[in-house]
Amino acid sequence: xxxxxxxxxxxxxxxxxxxxxxxxxxxxxxxxxxxxxxxxxxxxxxxxxxxxxxxxxxxxxxxxxxxxxxxxxxxxxxxxxxxxxxxxxxxxxxxxxxxxxxxxxxxxxxxxxxxxxxxxxxxxxxxxxxxxxxxxxxxxxxxxxxxxxxxxxxxxxxxxxxxxxxxxxxxxxxxxxxxxxxxxxxxxxxxxxxxxxxxxxxxxxxxxxxxxxxxxxxxxxxxxxxx
Numbered sequence: 001x002x003x004x005x006x007x008x009x010x011x012x013x014x015x016x017x018x019x020x021x022x023x024x025x026x027x028x029x030x031x032x033x034x035x036x037x038x039x040x041x042x043x044x045x046x047x048x049x050x051x052x053x054x055x056x057x058x059x060x061x062x063x064x065x066x067x068x069x070x071x072x073x074x075x076x077x078x079x080x081x082x083x084x085x086x087x088x089x090x091x092x093x094x095x096x097x098x099x100x101x102x103x104x105x106x107x108x109x110x111x112x113x114x115x116x117x118x119x120x121x122x123x124x125x126x127x128x129x130x131x132x133x134x135x136x137x138x139x140x141x142x143x144x145x146x147x148x149x150x151x152x153x154x155x156x157x158x159x160x161x162x163x164x165x166x167x168x169x170x171x172x173x174x175x176x177x178x179x180x181x182x183x184x185x186x187x188x189x190x191x192x193x194x195x196x197x198x199x200x201x202x203x204x205x206x207x208x209x210x211x212x213x214x215x216x217x218x219x220x221x222x223x224x225x226x227x
Contacts (some may be wrong), residue, residue, distance in 0.1 A: 001072055049149065060090055110154055167195070
């Protein structure tokens with residue numbers, strides 16, 4: 001299985017380094033994406049922040065040039081918005097879609113509309129300097145970079161053509177304080193079309209339990225097994 005791993009807000013592909021290493025040891029391929037604007041040396045054009053469409057285009061291109069073979073597309077937090085858009089466009093290329101304590105959007109949703117008041121306040125406070133980039137929250141990894149506000153605000157447009165069946169998995173970090181994912185976790189537990197796992201270490205599962213996350217990912221059913 002090939003895994004394409006999309007990080008959440010403020011993070012780069014480095015957030016999945018330990019998870020990717022575990023997957024490689026088990027014989028899988030793994031590519032962790034650094035979304036446009038989150039590069040270690042900063043964005044190419046600070047005056048033109050990327051939006052959600054930019055990130056969807058970027059990941060779709062990675063899938064397109066990745067050749068044949070089963071692909072599990074995984075997104076953490078904000079990355080759930082991105083992978084949902086990619087799946088709507090390239091669903092026939094995917095075998096598994098994995099939301100890692102992530103937003104699970106429907107047509108017209110945005111990260112802003114789905115998140116909690118706590119995070120909306122964080123977004124607005126963080127963007128006060130220029131209205132374009134959301135500053136890195138206090139206590140974040142030193143590799144974190146300001147996140148483009150437009151990508152948090154833009155609504156996702158889905159065309160509703162699912163293509164072939166894609167296995168859908170939600171991995172919860174548990175009921176951490178202020179989590180905007182508690183309700184969606186419970187809803188998906190009741191949905192026969194989803195698998196739900198819990199790794200109760202908080203929101204940043206890849207950092208706090210990379211081996212546990214890699215074990216869940218590596219145990220996903222083979223291509224064509226469905227949900």
